[in-house]
Amino acid sequence: MEPGQIASVLLGATVVGTVGYAVYRHFVHRVTVFDHQFALHWRGGRRQGTLEPGRHTLTGTGHFVLTLERRTQGEPIFGQEVLTSDGATVRASVLVRYRIADPVAFFDAWATAIDTPRTGCYVSSYLPTYSLAHEAAHAALRDAIGSRTLEACLTERLAIAEELTRRVAEGVQGTGIEIESVALRDLVPGSDVRRAMGDLHVAQHTARANLERARAEAAVLRSMANNARTLQNNPALVQLKLLQAIETGKAQVVIGADAWRALQPSESDSGLDEA
Numbered sequence: 001m002e003p004g005q006i007a008s009v010l011l012g013a014t015v016v017g018t019v020g021y022a023v024y025r026h027f028v029h030r031v032t033v034f035d036h037q038f039a040l041h042w043r044g045g046r047r048q049g050t051l052e053p054g055r056h057t058l059t060g061t062g063h064f065v066l067t068l069e070r071r072t073q074g075e076p077i078f079g080q081e082v083l084t085s086d087g088a089t090v091r092a093s094v095l096v097r098y099r100i101a102d103p104v105a106f107f108d109a110w111a112t113a114i115d116t117p118r119t120g121c122y123v124s125s126y127l128p129t130y131s132l133a134h135e136a137a138h139a140a141l142r143d144a145i146g147s148r149t150l151e152a153c154l155t156e157r158l159a160i161a162e163e164l165t166r167r168v169a170e171g172v173q174g175t176g177i178e179i180e181s182v183a184l185r186d187l188v189p190g191s192d193v194r195r196a197m198g199d200l201h202v203a204q205h206t207a208r209a210n211l212e213r214a215r216a217e218a219a220v221l222r223s224m225a226n227n228a229r230t231l232q233n234n235p236a237l238v239q240l241k242l243l244q245a246i247e248t249g250k251a252q253v254v255i256g257a258d259a260w261r262a263l264q265p266s267e268s269d270s271g272l273d274e275a
Contacts (some may be wrong), residue, residue, distance in 0.1 A: 136171030
């Protein structure tokens, strides 16, 4: 075969291979769906259903696949200021844990598909900043706290969390979301209420300390009064206590003038000494 013929054959094979590869890339798409994903399948703008986890080969044109998270997700709500039924302000934080149970219902209720070129047959999705679970939890939080007083909110945290779980589950019915739990992370009164509560605690502890001090002083006085009555009714006991105090060195003996003169030697005793 002449060199020119060889070159022509190689060129033709290259062209055929390039065209064949382009046709293959355009009409044959391979899609991998992982175990932790849902996959929605469209073709020509019409939804074809869902794809099971695994590797799929889609032939033809107009295929679009959107993957959604199958695993449990957390939706935090930070620092929401809510008024209680008695007009106090509290700042609450909530964590909603949910998962997508029905991807079709979830997409129809909340998401929008956006065609993105140069990504094979995959399609991205537009999800609003906050999910349906977030919106439902926000409304439920206001209802649960707004129906309670400040004192009830601070003492019924578990009951509030249970009520939030029930209300949020009711709020997302029919949207493909399954609520697992709603945890009340923080519940903090406003700054003015915290200052007032701090002053109240200080006053309560001060009053309690004063009461204990007064009780101790009253107990000491009662003991002293009982001792005084006992000594008054038992003169011998007074002398015994005096002797014990002198013996232990805890008493100071003071001799009066009459006793001092009685202890001095008399004049007759002085004469005898002189004799």
